[in-house]
Amino acid sequence: MADLTTKIASLTLRNPTILASGITGVSCDSLKRTSEGGAGAVTSKSVTMEARKGHNNPIMVAFEGGFLNAVGYSNPGIDHALQEFSAYDGEAPFIFSIVAKDAEEFGEIARKADSLQACAAIEIVLSCPHTPGYGTMAGQGTPQATQDITRAVRQQTKKPLSVKLSPSIQALGDIAKAAESAGANAINMGNTAGPGMVIDIERGQPVLAFKVGGISGPALKPLAVRCVYDVFESVKIPVIGTGGISNGKDALEMMMAGATAVGVGTAVHYRGPQALGEIAREIDAWLDAHGHASPGEIIGIAHENEPRK
Amino acid sequence: MINMDEKNAYKTFRIASIRPDNYRVKTFTLDGALEAKPGQFCMVWIPRLNEKPFSIMNADPLTFNIAAVGEFSNKLHELAVGDKITLRGPYGNGFALTGKEKKVLLVGGGYGVAPLYFFAKKCLAQKIEPVMVIGARNEQDVLLEKDFTEEGVRVVVTTDDGSKGIKGFATVAAQAELDAGGVDAVFACGPEKMMAALARLCKDKNIPCQVSLERYMGCGMGICGKCVCGGQRVCADGPIFPGEEALKENDFGQKSRDASGATKTL
Numbered sequence A: 001m002a003d004l005t006t007k008i009a010s011l012t013l014r015n016p017t018i019l020a021s022g023i024t025g026v027s028c029d030s031l032k033r034t035s036e037g038g039a040g041a042v043t044s045k046s047v048t049m050e051a052r053k054g055h056n057n058p059i060m061v062a063f064e065g066g067f068l069n070a071v072g073y074s075n076p077g078i079d080h081a082l083q084e085f086s087a088y089d090g091e092a093p094f095i096f097s098i099v100a101k102d103a104e105e106f107g108e109i110a111r112k113a114d115s116l117q118a119c120a121a122i123e124i125v126l127s128c129p130h131t132p133g134y135g136t137m138a139g140q141g142t143p144q145a146t147q148d149i150t151r152a153v154r155q156q157t158k159k160p161l162s163v164k165l166s167p168s169i170q171a172l173g174d175i176a177k178a179a180e181s182a183g184a185n186a187i188n189m190g191n192t193a194g195p196g197m198v199i200d201i202e203r204g205q206p207v208l209a210f211k212v213g214g215i216s217g218p219a220l221k222p223l224a225v226r227c228v229y230d231v232f233e234s235v236k237i238p239v240i241g242t243g244g245i246s247n248g249k250d251a252l253e254m255m256m257a258g259a260t261a262v263g264v265g266t267a268v269h270y271r272g273p274q275a276l277g278e279i280a281r282e283i284d285a286w287l288d289a290h291g292h293a294s295p296g297e298i299i300g301i302a303h304e305n306e307p308r309k
Numbered sequence B: 001m002i003n004m005d006e007k008n009a010y011k012t013f014r015i016a017s018i019r020p021d022n023y024r025v026k027t028f029t030l031d032g033a034l035e036a037k038p039g040q041f042c043m044v045w046i047p048r049l050n051e052k053p054f055s056i057m058n059a060d061p062l063t064f065n066i067a068a069v070g071e072f073s074n075k076l077h078e079l080a081v082g083d084k085i086t087l088r089g090p091y092g093n094g095f096a097l098t099g100k101e102k103k104v105l106l107v108g109g110g111y112g113v114a115p116l117y118f119f120a121k122k123c124l125a126q127k128i129e130p131v132m133v134i135g136a137r138n139e140q141d142v143l144l145e146k147d148f149t150e151e152g153v154r155v156v157v158t159t160d161d162g163s164k165g166i167k168g169f170a171t172v173a174a175q176a177e178l179d180a181g182g183v184d185a186v187f188a189c190g191p192e193k194m195m196a197a198l199a200r201l202c203k204d205k206n207i208p209c210q211v212s213l214e215r216y217m218g219c220g221m222g223i224c225g226k227c228v229c230g231g232q233r234v235c236a237d238g239p240i241f242p243g244e245e246a247l248k249e250n251d252f253g254q255k256s257r258d259a260s261g262a263t264k265t266l
């Protein structure tokens, strides 16, 4: 048995799998169930200051390589979410995902999120590709905005802070550095890509109500692996690799690109809430079979230089 | 050629016939079939409007029983024979038989009788005797009674106001059927408070029971989490749950969620 214990700043996970934001993370009980299924950590659905209904259905559509989604940040608002998640007592640490319109509002919502005892870490998302007023649609995917927002949040919390970036942005290294310099403890690389579009040919219409949506699932993996590889070369803080991970081999590939931990989203469609525990066991089996005592021995080995310790 | 899961693909049918059932419910029969199990549902899409879940009332030809209760269902009611209906599915697990049942009790309220009609036909095909309890507010709201009797199913009707059948809730009639004995399993689809009462009754009597839950649905594919009842994803883990499992969830019979994910009292 390899030792899968994973450290991200002051956070200790029993294994490197993290439930990605927006994947069943609406109720406290579903996060507990994912924890019971063996996840290393779980992330809430992203929460805004006020309740949001989100986009109309269809909010998600399948294609051969995965899915497109445009949920539009439906969530009950921070006050309701604080109540919802106050009872969280799963073994997997709880990461509170928050989003806001600008740096000031980010600071305000971070202060509220920080007050939740169950909140082990905070993730700020600057990368949603399909919600007007937020993420890349609000210009939050620039180095300057990243720095301003990260700093505003850092001032409100001492808890580990992860910044989630978009794989569809070119200046990734600069953005990751901006987050690091403003006090982020980890980069989550990353969100869905695109946006893309699916048109139903029988109706001649885009399927998603918002017409466009972010790409997730297997088709996203090579893009996410490349982004993780790039970010790993740009910053010293740990990288969480998210995008298209469906099994242990996918996770190992992401870790060789430089990910300390992996985010798992769409795989929950294919494998259910126990997917994360299963992926952890698959990582373990591979490491064992290849004579590795821990994931640390393979993290970043795809890079030419010596892997960072 | 890479294939995605066929259930996630959109399929376009044309409406073959429309039958008005009462002042707000119509049965839509489409011009094709879908391989599906009783208790499963489809996500019906109207381009540029919305997409909503509806239980399958019949798989071949594909049939839905639709109550006009709001914007989307009213729009469906405006469709005419020959118009297109586009949907994906079937989703969910469906009602399950062990193969040992000889007689089963079905309890439905509102459009909850539609999946039970599909299920009753499956029972009959397997030589299991279904008894159907239809609960409604009043005579006008009693749905599909004739469809059941035409298949040879014994139907017991209850209405809240006594305008038809037994006066009282469906649970009262269900209890009488269970007390009479011989029922091997109970299957229910209707108002959740009724199903919670029924699940407790069955637990006390040690009779297996399955309930069909209804929640606000987003993706229908077990990802977005909008339809959770406690820790269960109703779209993917359900919508049918063993009564005892449902009773373990704090939300069952108590709380639902709206489109934002905020909880509301049932």
Ligand SMILES: Cc1cc2nc3c(=O)[nH]c(=O)nc-3n(C[C@H](O)[C@H](O)[C@H](O)COP(=O)(O)OP(=O)(O)OC[C@H]3O[C@@H](n4cnc5c(N)ncnc54)[C@H](O)[C@@H]3O)c2cc1C
Pocket (backbone or CB within 6 Å): A057, B041, B051, B052, B053, B054, B055, B056, B064, B065, B066, B067, B068, B069, B070, B071, B072, B073, B074, B111, B114, B213, B214, B215, B216, B217, B218, B239
């Ligand atoms: C598994 C399942 C099976 C169903 N089967 C049937 C059926 O066979 N026949 C039938 O008439 N109805 C069925 N429904 C309910 C049907 O989905 C709603 O009546 C419909 O979505 C209402 O939409 P609307 O715009 O007309 O009304 P609205 O005014 O939007 O809403 C009216 C009611 O429908 C509920 N509702 C709205 N949107 C959704 C949604 N996305 N998912 C779930 N509920 C929603 C609301 O909570 C509200 O209680 C089923 C629901 C589920 C979850």
Ligand SMILES: Cc1cc2nc3c(=O)[nH]c(=O)nc-3n(C[C@H](O)[C@H](O)[C@H](O)COP(=O)(O)O)c2cc1C
Pocket (backbone or CB within 6 Å): A020, A021, A022, A023, A045, A046, A060, A067, A069, A071, A073, A097, A125, A164, A190, A191, A192, A215, A216, A217, A218, A220, A242, A243, A244, A245, A263, A264, A265, A266, A267, B219, B223, B224
């Ligand atoms: C339905 C759905 C909803 C999502 N909602 C959020 C969200 O609220 N916040 C967020 O940061 N990412 C959200 N994401 C993105 C995921 O967290 C993840 O970054 C992305 O799906 C890529 O990973 P995957 O390929 O494993 O799914 C969502 C993804 C999906 C499919």
